[in-house]
Amino acid sequence: MLAAARLADAQDELAFVRDRFELPDGTVYLDGNSLGPLPRAVLPAIQELVRRQWGQDLITSWNVHDWWGLPRRVGDQLAGLMGAAEGQVICGDSTSVQLFQALVAACRLRPGRSVLLTDGSNFPTDQYLADSVGRLLGLQVVRLHPSELALHLGQHDERVAAVSFSLVDYRTGELFDAAGLTRAVQAAGAVMVWDLCHAVGAVPVALDQIGADLAVGCTYKYLNGGPGSPAFLYIAQRHQQQVELPLTGWNGHREPFGLNGSYVPADSIERARIGTPTLLSMAALQAALSAFDGVGIDRLRAKSLALTQQVIDFADQRLDRFGVEVVTPRRPELRGSQVSLRMPDAYQVCQALIERGVIGDFRAPDLLRLGFPPMYLSYADVHRGMVTLAEILADGSYREPRFAQRAAVT
Amino acid sequence: MLAAARLADAQDELAFVRDRFELPDGTVYLDGNSLGPLPRAVLPAIQELVRRQWGQDLITSWNVHDWWGLPRRVGDQLAGLMGAAEGQVICGDSTSVQLFQALVAACRLRPGRSVLLTDGSNFPTDQYLADSVGRLLGLQVVRLHPSELALHLGQHDERVAAVSFSLVDYRTGELFDAAGLTRAVQAAGAVMVWDLCHAVGAVPVALDQIGADLAVGCTYKYLNGGPGSPAFLYIAQRHQQQVELPLTGWNGHREPFGLNGSYVPADSIERARIGTPTLLSMAALQAALSAFDGVGIDRLRAKSLALTQQVIDFADQRLDRFGVEVVTPRRPELRGSQVSLRMPDAYQVCQALIERGVIGDFRAPDLLRLGFPPMYLSYADVHRGMVTLAEILADGSYREPRFAQRAAVT
Numbered sequence: 001m002l003a004a005a006r007l008a009d010a011q012d013e014l015a016f017v018r019d020r021f022e023l024p025d026g027t028v029y030l031d032g033n034s035l036g037p038l039p040r041a042v043l044p045a046i047q048e049l050v051r052r053q054w055g056q057d058l059i060t061s062w063n064v065h066d067w068w069g070l071p072r073r074v075g076d077q078l079a080g081l082m083g084a085a086e087g088q089v090i091c092g093d094s095t096s097v098q099l100f101q102a103l104v105a106a107c108r109l110r111p112g113r114s115v116l117l118t119d120g121s122n123f124p125t126d127q128y129l130a131d132s133v134g135r136l137l138g139l140q141v142v143r144l145h146p147s148e149l150a151l152h153l154g155q156h157d158e159r160v161a162a163v164s165f166s167l168v169d170y171r172t173g174e175l176f177d178a179a180g181l182t183r184a185v186q187a188a189g190a191v192m193v194w195d196l197c198h199a200v201g202a203v204p205v206a207l208d209q210i211g212a213d214l215a216v217g218c219t220y221k222y223l224n225g226g227p228g229s230p231a232f233l234y235i236a237q238r239h240q241q242q243v244e245l246p247l248t249g250w251n252g253h254r255e256p257f258g259l260n261g262s263y264v265p266a267d268s269i270e271r272a273r274i275g276t277p278t279l280l281s282m283a284a285l286q287a288a289l290s291a292f293d294g295v296g297i298d299r300l301r302a303k304s305l306a307l308t309q310q311v312i313d314f315a316d317q318r319l320d321r322f323g324v325e326v327v328t329p330r331r332p333e334l335r336g337s338q339v340s341l342r343m344p345d346a347y348q349v350c351q352a353l354i355e356r357g358v359i360g361d362f363r364a365p366d367l368l369r370l371g372f373p374p375m376y377l378s379y380a381d382v383h384r385g386m387v388t389l390a391e392i393l394a395d396g397s398y399r400e401p402r403f404a405q406r407a408a409v410t
Numbered sequence: 411m412l413a414a415a416r417l418a419d420a421q422d423e424l425a426f427v428r429d430r431f432e433l434p435d436g437t438v439y440l441d442g443n444s445l446g447p448l449p450r451a452v453l454p455a456i457q458e459l460v461r462r463q464w465g466q467d468l469i470t471s472w473n474v475h476d477w478w479g480l481p482r483r484v485g486d487q488l489a490g491l492m493g494a495a496e497g498q499v500i501c502g503d504s505t506s507v508q509l510f511q512a513l514v515a516a517c518r519l520r521p522g523r524s525v526l527l528t529d530g531s532n533f534p535t536d537q538y539l540a541d542s543v544g545r546l547l548g549l550q551v552v553r554l555h556p557s558e559l560a561l562h563l564g565q566h567d568e569r570v571a572a573v574s575f576s577l578v579d580y581r582t583g584e585l586f587d588a589a590g591l592t593r594a595v596q597a598a599g600a601v602m603v604w605d606l607c608h609a610v611g612a613v614p615v616a617l618d619q620i621g622a623d624l625a626v627g628c629t630y631k632y633l634n635g636g637p638g639s640p641a642f643l644y645i646a647q648r649h650q651q652q653v654e655l656p657l658t659g660w661n662g663h664r665e666p667f668g669l670n671g672s673y674v675p676a677d678s679i680e681r682a683r684i685g686t687p688t689l690l691s692m693a694a695l696q697a698a699l700s701a702f703d704g705v706g707i708d709r710l711r712a713k714s715l716a717l718t719q720q721v722i723d724f725a726d727q728r729l730d731r732f733g734v735e736v737v738t739p740r741r742p743e744l745r746g747s748q749v750s751l752r753m754p755d756a757y758q759v760c761q762a763l764i765e766r767g768v769i770g771d772f773r774a775p776d777l778l779r780l781g782f783p784p785m786y787l788s789y790a791d792v793h794r795g796m797v798t799l800a801e802i803l804a805d806g807s808y809r810e811p812r813f814a815q816r817a818a819v820t
Binding site: 022024027029031034035037038042043046047050051054055056057058059060061062067093094095096097100120123124125127128129131132136137143218220226227228229230231246247248249250251253257258259260261262263274275276277278279280281282284354359361363364 | 439441444452464470471472503535547638658660663686769774
């Protein structure tokens with residue numbers, strides 16, 4: 001299998017992209033689905049921003065270096081990675097904040113309706129915010145799995161205001177049918193809100209083509225924007241005149257410098273701006289996105305599927321004997337860019353892997369979650385990661401006390 | 411007057427602090443109340459964060475470098491600058507977002523009441539968010555000036571749920587009576603929300619001593635955290651078990667790593683966390699705050715008042731003939747750390763000043779707003795700034811077409 005991996009690397013059209021990243025020697029990093037590694041373009045961009053723009057040009061940089069336009073410019077860069085035309089994505093704030101904006105806006109687009117649907121296995125924040133928005137707007141929150149949507153809508157069509165799903169399940173790595181689900185939601189007269197956190201940069205997302213309504217996502221996973229890099233909000237052009245966002249900061253005003261006492265939202269995606277953008281973090285993201293220049297999401301997707309297939313094949317052949325179960329769907333069209341392996345003592349195994357330089361993460365109660373961003377991983381990296389996992393399971397070293405359980409971070 | 415300025419500089423106990431900042435040669439920077447200049451400690455901190463923590467230690471930095479604890483640690487640093495004991499301030503997000511959190515939380519603490527009061531000359535975002543929260547919670551929003559509060563509360567005591575004021579008026583620089591207004595609001599059974607954007611780092615704020623309820627503020631003005639550096643939320647210890655914040659991101663959950671489907675807020679100020687913090691911007695702020703080490707807010711206040719008095723005296727003696735009016739209160743106890751001068755053609759004058767290396771800002775329709783952060787300004791700087799202003803007004807150069815009006819940024 002190593003020979004096959006080496007051959008695949010020799011033929012990898014995307015091998016050149018790895019040089020755009022700083023990666024520590026000797027580490028196999030399988031957690032880029034949680035925090036992407038450092039693109040080389042980031043530090044020079046930050047140094048320029050801090051030293052010259054902030055340090056020398058001070059407040060005038062808002063105009064001279066067009067700091068003011070950054071949320072829109074980075075938004076347009078992001079739009080290009082999600083199949084969206086320009087002018088529909090704004091960058092800023094956290095995914096939580098953007099999701100709150102999107103859920104309130106979506107429900108307000110359907111004022112007579114009383115139900116907000118979310119996925120009961122959705123990322124916790126998505127569920128918490130659905131509950132919070134339900135409380136604020138007086139809506140009933142219903143949890144169901146995307147696979148149950150068609151049946152549910154058939155029964156309750158006219159009550160559902162909005163539906164909030166993640167395109168890729170953060171635990172299992174299952175990729176849902178964006179086009180079909182969006183169509184079903186809209187056919188019921190409801191508004192669809194997609195959370196793209198585990199999708200953007202890893203799988204093709206064709207927002208305009210599928211007629212998406214609203215979408216949010218983070219940028220520190222497959223987009224490598226750095227810890228806590230700003231999130232984004234997509235609002236389809238056709239909704240931009242109607243959406244009423246609850247976080248009415250002055251940046252989103254039609255005349256932000258008019259300093260008026262009452263809020264009139266901008267006519268465009270600019271209405272999704274809130275307060276002053278976090279320039280340092282956003283400039284880092286802007287530089288990080290240059291790692292995608294000339295790469296193309298379809299080639300990334302092809303390599304991603306090859307890597308995850310390599311992992312699934314390895315698990316089938318070499319890990320089955322240790323009680324390891326592949327949780328991620330085997331059908332490529334149902335798979336994001338991660339593979340989750342269910343196993344006893346998953347936490348301890350994850351820690352033992354880290355000690356041997358293979359970094360993945362653990363999701364309670366029993367998942368080892370491994371991410372395979374195709375930008376910088378080689379087939380040989382993946383092979384080494386899997387062999388190390390097999391060794392740890394075989395030698396039982398993960399049972400040593402130093403690997404005992406404590407908290408982990410997404 | 412120059413001789414007096416030089417003498418004051420020679421006797422200035424805080425002169426040493428200027429070396430903690432990068433300031434461009436030849437510039438007199440009177441806009442630190444909008445964007446503070448670059449503290450020297452920032453760039454090394456960012457380089458360490460990016461190169462080593464993100465670049466080398468990757469996802470493990472959440473534990474190894476305690477990224478997870480940063481919003482609380484920086485919050486505690488901020489608390490020290492506002493007269494608050496530890497464990498009451500969280501750092502993160504923008505002022506707009508924090509204000510939204512605070513206003514919803516404040517109103518929810520008084521469920522039977524129907525009015526949210528704000529200042530009709532408050533910063534626009536504060537008014538917009540009051541309206542948005544009023545709409546979401548079904549409250550009437552009433553605008554009045556802080557000077558009208560006592561009378562109003564006397565008439566409508568039991569209807570007012572919360573009051574939202576800025577401690578320093580962003581246009582006039584008027585400093586309000588934090589203790590007295592808080593007392594009046596609480597005597598009426600309502601909850602006080604302070605916006606400290608133009609106060610923190612510039613005037614003493616004794617949150618615990620005045621029995622404050624909730625407060626928010628930004629960190630890129632007098633705290634020099636950099637463009638768009640994260641804001642903060644203060645929640646008095648006694649309210650922390652009760653406040654119900656609307657932005658229920660997973661970071662604020664009692665067991666953030668339990669990944670539960672329903673939200674249970676943390677018992678402490680940690681419930682004010684929302685999503686993943688913007689690490690780069692927050693680390694820059696953390697480093698920036700070290701410029702306050704060993705300085706002391708009382709000494710800063712004394713120098714700030716001396717600088718603004720110097721400006722007012724200069725205006726009275728040398729600018730009156732040009733129709734310049736000092737808008738900022740002359741009584742020191744009613745003055746923040748800025749002086750606003752009303753004059754014809756204030757926009758053009760501001761532009762002409764910038765061209766001569768004196769940076770202030772313009773506030774529509776007729777204010778030249780000058781900030782006097784005592785950390786890095788000398789009396790000679792201030793003298794030069796004012797002499798330049800007098801020259802421009804005298805020679806009429808501000809009337810040249812290149813200074814014609816366009817948008818400015820806060």
